[in-house]
Amino acid sequence: MKKKIVENAIVAYIHCSTCINDRPSDTSPKDWSRTQFGWTPKGFQIWCNRCEINVGAYDLCGNKIKYDFTLIPDNEKGLISPKK
Numbered sequence: 001m002k003k004k005i006v007e008n009a010i011v012a013y014i015h016c017s018t019c020i021n022d023r024p025s026d027t028s029p030k031d032w033s034r035t036q037f038g039w040t041p042k043g044f045q046i047w048c049n050r051c052e053i054n055v056g057a058y059d060l061c062g063n064k065i066k067y068d069f070t071l072i073p074d075n076e077k078g079l080i081s082p083k084k
């Protein structure tokens with residue numbers, strides 16, 4: 001079994017509004033979703049592979065971002081080497 005390193009702290013999921021309503025009743029949004037998340041020159045984008053459409057494109061307006069190491073349990077922090 002793969003070791004779980006980071007906790008899931010997501011409070012609201014983003015789904016494709018075009019195909020989420022086509023989801024079979026016995027399929028969860030998680031299992032139905034076929035989205036990709038990726039970085040763009042300005043920020044990040046969410047893309048629906050099923051519909052081949054943009055779900056969301058976000059501009060970080062030049063703000064710096066950093067990885068949230070607080071989500072990693074203390075006993076596992078030694079497994080990574082963040083840049084200093």
Ligand SMILES: [Zn+2]
Pocket residue numbers: 016017018019020048049050051052
């Ligand atoms: Zn879709």
